[in-house]
Amino acid sequence: MSIKNYLSIFTLVLFLASCKEKKTEEFNKNISSDLEVDHFNIWVKNPQKAKQKLIDIGFTAIPDSLSAVHHGQGTSGRYFYFLNTYLEFIFVYNQKEFEVNNSKNKDLDFSERANFNKNGASPFSIALKVKEYKVDKIPFRKIQYHQSWMENDRSIYAAKNSKTHLKEPSIFVVYPKMQYDVFETLRDLKKIPEEYALWREFYKHKNGAKKVTRIVITSKDVDLSTETMKTVHGIENIIIKNGSSYVMELFFDNATQQKTFDLRPELPLLIHL
Template identity: 30%
Template structure:
């Protein structure tokens, strides 16, 4: 499976992204998700982007249209729910994974273009997982991808899950996937490895439970 992007909900209006910039990541564009109540700051790489996400309009997030997505649960920092969202590139390979997905028509997409969502309501410690309606990975031709320390390509992702069940049907779908793994952890956390950790270095961002290996 290919990963298009990962989001991390924050509760500081995206200020934590300043720590990523101070580390040496080059920030890309940002956008407001009209009608959804969220906005973002983004960091692009050769094969992926990282999205720092926050709520700017709770009324929109909990509207009749958006609330059924379960996105508001991931933004609830008074809970132990996972704040992570995993967007998988839309290919024929993942049809089985999304066979029972929830279809969401966001206002910021043309009518008829739905986001398929796996809400993981059986275990909210797992990431909110989705695919976009566009086949294949969208080519990035305008966003900056040059970063300090030469970070270029995302090579693996590990989700630490505080309520981990290896037999969970969702986790079983990732069996054999070396680039996306799940493991038991005391907290819900995320480790992103770039360029196979060729420098042997790790940077931790404690506010968002993120480790970057490079």
């Protein structure tokens, strides 16, 4: 084969590789332009113990008396608010109600996730929001889910994959009025109406944490090529990867304090301040 032919083939290979890379970049760009993290959950068996672990390292918790009960779903949460997102420790609050809801919504993964300690499922959930919200902009197969505490004509959309791929984090999309209010700085908390002024204090943490700037979730033997995982990989500041055990790493304010708290084994959580 002549040198000219070798050069032609080499040029063609480089061109095809460049096209493939460009397509991947465009795919990720398209996803990240429409989707963002709204909040994230960790399923727990002992919510009080989980909550105390964070309080002990300087976080402020939402009081139990103000924490949401998901009526009709049989679950409740313990919450930590930050300027740009929140963490929920979700748990079964009413076993009977929980079982009734699962029998009505058999395509959802509540039961499997709640029993993560028995079946090896990931205990993590990621709630996404869509810019300029439209249901048809959700880029994966989905299941509509509605409860009485939602608006009459609105629903959450859960990834169908989350029921069958339990080593993935559970993925769902919230509608606009359910989305978390984001604040740029602590000074912006004054935008919270005076009648709810008490809530301003829950964003202020003794350890100085303000914003979650990166989330890294490690799963065991997770298939990173599924449509939901590809979707998540296209979202800014969140990474899913394989490892030997389930763990969520939360980076606050780009970890400028250079402090790390490992809350295992009680919680599969690493905090970077």
